[in-house]
Amino acid sequence: MTNLPKGCGAVSDGADTNAKNKPMQILTNDTRTLIVYFSRSGNTEAQATFAQETLTADMVELVVESPYPANYRASVERATAEREPEEWPAIITKNLPDFSKYDNILLGHPIWAMTIANPMRQFLETVGDQLAGKTVTSFSTNAGYGNGDTQMVLQALLPKSAKILPGYTIHDTKLESTRDQFKNWLLRLPID
Numbered sequence: 001m002t003n004l005p006k007g008c009g010a011v012s013d014g015a016d017t018n019a020k021n022k023p024m025q026i027l028t029n030d031t032r033t034l035i036v037y038f039s040r041s042g043n044t045e046a047q048a049t050f051a052q053e054t055l056t057a058d059m060v061e062l063v064v065e066s067p068y069p070a071n072y073r074a075s076v077e078r079a080t081a082e083r084e085p086e087e088w089p090a091i092i093t094k095n096l097p098d099f100s101k102y103d104n105i106l107l108g109h110p111i112w113a114m115t116i117a118n119p120m121r122q123f124l125e126t127v128g129d130q131l132a133g134k135t136v137t138s139f140s141t142n143a144g145y146g147n148g149d150t151q152m153v154l155q156a157l158l159p160k161s162a163k164i165l166p167g168y169t170i171h172d173t174k175l176e177s178t179r180d181q182f183k184n185w186l187l188r189l190p191i192d
Contacts, residue, residue, distance in 0.1 A: 024061040026052060027097050032192055033057040034097065037108030038119040040068050040075060043141045043172045047182065048108040051139065054186045057106070060097060064119050065090040079112050088122035099130040104191040107138040107154075111169065114148035116140075124157040131158055135191055137165035139182070141172040165189065 024045065035057050039045035045061070052059040066089065068075040082088055099105070109120040116124075116138075136158060138150055147169040154164050168185045170178050 023063045023095065024049070024059060025095060026059045028058055029101075031055075031057050032102055033104040033106065034099070034102040035059040035106045035108060036062060036096075036123065038062040038064075038110070038117055038123070039108070040110060040117070043175060044108050044110050046175055047139055047141060047170075050179065050182065051106060051108065051186055054183055055106075055191075057104075058097065058102070060095065062119050062123050063092045063095075065092055076112075079118055082118050083113060083115075088118050088125065091119055091122050091126065093126065096127065099127070099134070103135060104189075105131055105134050105136045106189075107136065109138065109140050110172070111140050111142035111145060111148050111150070114145050116148075116150055116153050121153065121157070124153070128157045129159055132161045133159075135163045135165060137189065138167040139185075140167065140169040141175070142169050144171055 033055055035048050035052055035055075037044055037048035037059070038061070039048065048059060048061075051057065068078060107120060107124075109117045112118065115121075136154065138154065140147060140150060142148070147167055150167055150169075151164065154162075154167075158164060168182065170182065
């Protein structure tokens with residue numbers, strides 16, 4: 001494992017989470033909390049699923065029109081090529097829910113190059129204005145660099161009326177050993 005690049009050490013098949021499965025979506029009329037997440041290889045999806053079960057929240061997975069490569073290095077190269085000119089990947093928006101029915105939005109995403117993953121940034125730039133007046137927080141998986149500039153990105157891309165709570169991040173190789181810590185963070189969130 002010592003020869004693996006950063007971000008390649010977590011338990012994962014390395015393939016796009018939708019390579020063989022349909023995008024995750026749980027939408028009901030029973031909650032005012034929605035989890036929106038993007039996961040390239042399954043680590044953030046595991047966190048999102050755990051959060052959904054813990055909070056009994058609705059959940060929707062962001063899907064890019066052109067999936068990232070299964071090869072880690074190729075995926076990093078593509079992400080870098082998108083990030084430098086700020087040409088974010090197109091996301092499929094037709095299955096996104098009506099955000100007006102939610103008071104609380106949790107954003108799940110990996111940290112790429114010390115910032116929010118490109119598809120989540122595209123989501124915020126595309127529909128961020130629809131989160132006006134909402135309570136918003138994020139949870140992320142990282143490869144050892146922490147949450148990066150996540151809070152600054154949220155402040156820049158969300159309407160001023162959004163209440164942005166401090167986020168949660170965990171090293172992607174420690175997902176299982178920190179479940180209780182993540183659950184405690186979720187249950188302490190000031191949401192209904």
